[in-house]
Amino acid sequence: MAGRRGALIVLEGVDRAGKTTQGRRLVAALCAAGHRAELLRFPERSTEIGKLLSSYLAKKTELEDHSVHLLFSANRWEQVPLIKAKLSQGVTLVVDRYAFSGVAFTSAKELQLVDAATRGEFGHERYENGTFQERALLCFQQLMSDKTLNWKVVDASKSIEDVHEEIRALSEDVILCAAQRPLGELWK
Ligand code: Z5A
Ligand code: MG
Numbered sequence: 001m002a003g004r005r006g007a008l009i010v011l012e013g014v015d016r017a018g019k020t021t022q023g024r025r026l027v028a029a030l031c032a033a034g035h036r037a038e039l040l041r042f043p044e045r046s047t048e049i050g051k052l053l054s055s056y057l058a059k060k061t062e063l064e065d066h067s068v069h070l071l072f073s074a075n076r077w078e079q080v081p082l083i084k085a086k087l088s089q090g091v092t093l094v095v096d097r098y099a100f101s102g103v104a105f106t107s108a109k110e111l112q113l114v115d116a117a118t119r120g121e122f123g124h125e126r127y128e129n130g131t132f133q134e135r136a137l138l139c140f141q142q143l144m145s146d147k148t149l150n151w152k153v154v155d156a157s158k159s160i161e162d163v164h165e166e167i168r169a170l171s172e173d174v175i176l177c178a179a180q181r182p183l184g185e186l187w188k
Helices: 019-032 048-057 065-077 080-088 099-110 130-143 160-179
Strands: 008-011 037-041 092-096
Touching (some): 008 019, 019 160, 048 065, 065 099, 080 092, 092 160, 099 130
Parallel strands (some): 008 092, 037 092
């Protein structure tokens, strides 16, 4: 169909849930099936703001909490023109973390995920500890009560292949639905 837009597919979850693994696999599978699909990630560490965030996350620099929150937000805003352009050109964007992480991780500051903690490299960066991740998970669950957003919950404790198959099938449906709806305002 001429002029149909792409879908915005956001992968959210606690640290080491497998978002990056699944995002890459999903884009590869969608492209192989003939869709135009690209991967984005947040924080996008390559920009000047992203470099500040990366250094903060690696505990190399200290930043005031409110400022960090706004830097994460600015890091998304700087990609908004690109996001809108790609979606309206019919490219489906798979986004590895988005504004929901912004809300969840900042909220977790103000307020034992055993499976995630046993996966590779858990614990090196700021926020990578069980208690913090538990608080972030609670906040994700609260955000999912917003029924205006099309949330789908996937059990990340299953095998990489099983999780991939579930996300791929859900994404095919979302791409079909998105093509029939005009682009609304982005949740930023
Ligand atoms: N943050 C924030 O505070 N505010 C914001 O606005 C945003 C983010 C956007 C860095 O994010 C931090 O930024 C993050 C939130 C905060 N801090 N925390 N938590 P990041 O996205 O750059 O985080 P990361 O360090 O790359 O970790 P991650 O993205 O959370 O991991 P993941 O992508 O979910 O997992 P993965 O890299 O795909 O997989 C991890 C390992 O598990 C790897 O060895 C895989 O092979 C393995 N794996 C994956 N899936 C499976 C399954 N199904 N079974 C077994 N093993 C698996
Ligand atoms: Mg990741």
